[in-house]
Amino acid sequence: MNRIIALVVVVVVAVLVASSSVFVVDPRHVGVVASSGGSPATLAEPGIHVKLPPPFQTVTFVDTRVRALANPDADRYATSDKTELLASPVIRYRVTDxxxxxxATKGDPQTLADRLASLSRDALGDAFSKVTLNDALAKQETIASGARDALREAATPLGVEVIAIEFTRLDFPPELADTVYKRMSAAHEQAAADERAQGAAEVQQIKDxxxxxxxxxxxxxxxxxxxxKGEGDGKAAAIAAEAFGRDPQFYxxxxxxxxxxxxxxxxxxxVVDSSSDFFRFMRGPNGEAASVPAPAAPRRH
Structure with missing residues (x-):
């Protein structure tokens, strides 16, 4: 009986040792096998592998797919014109080493998340500090691209490649929203007035x-x-002169x-004097002078 119990115990221990020594890595992960003696860790690609049972060797599974790290609470960032914005970024990354x-993290996922969140806040803070409020609102992709490049360089020692940074929220803090909206509205109204003035000036220039x-x-x-007209008058005068030369009386x-x-x-x-030379052609077509009665002959007595 004791032999049976001893055999069962040996079998159970063997099964436990075997189960802790054999591990399977699926295609979504890689295994990092670490030894307690201080030997360098090794990689285990997808498949079935054997290791020493704990505490001699342990395996940590690392997800190599593209993952997203989101910040549920928006952080505050200041622009170059000292205006605060609330931003909620989403970091897309994958483990490459x-x-x-x-x-760097001993395989702790939370440590990686905390490190990436801290590095991203630094990168975004630097990116926002280089632009004005208007540029921050109008050029979100440019800011995200600049912050991604900075974060990618900072995350290289972690064995992580940063693929993209995207904003799920970019807004004003509640205590500043009303003031900023009024300032933006005034700026837009001024811009519209300038455009109208320029248009009116251009219209006047076109009219002038x-x-x-x-x-x-x-x-x-x-x-x-x-x-x-001068040419016509000259021709008319020439014609008249020619006509006058041909028939002065008709002219x-x-x-x-x-x-x-x-x-x-x-x-x-x-009321005129019909004997005037001005009316001579009214007395006849040839313009004869008015006949004047001859003086009477003196009488002789």
């Missing part, structure tokens, strides 16, 4: 340019009209008719 990570062009066109047109008759048209208007009543 499990041995470095194990040496159009007026100058109009005056130039009118001046050119008037100059051309005067030139054409005098025509000129007199024009003078009568300009002098007498419909309805005018004019």
């Amino acid at each position: 499990p041995l470095k990570l194990f040496a 340019d159009a007026a100058r062009k109009q005056q130039g066109v009118l001046a050119d047109a008037y100059s051309q009209a005067q030139a054409i 005098q008759f025509y000129q007199s008719m024009q003078a009568y048209r300009e002098t007498f208007k419909p309805g005018d009543v004019v």
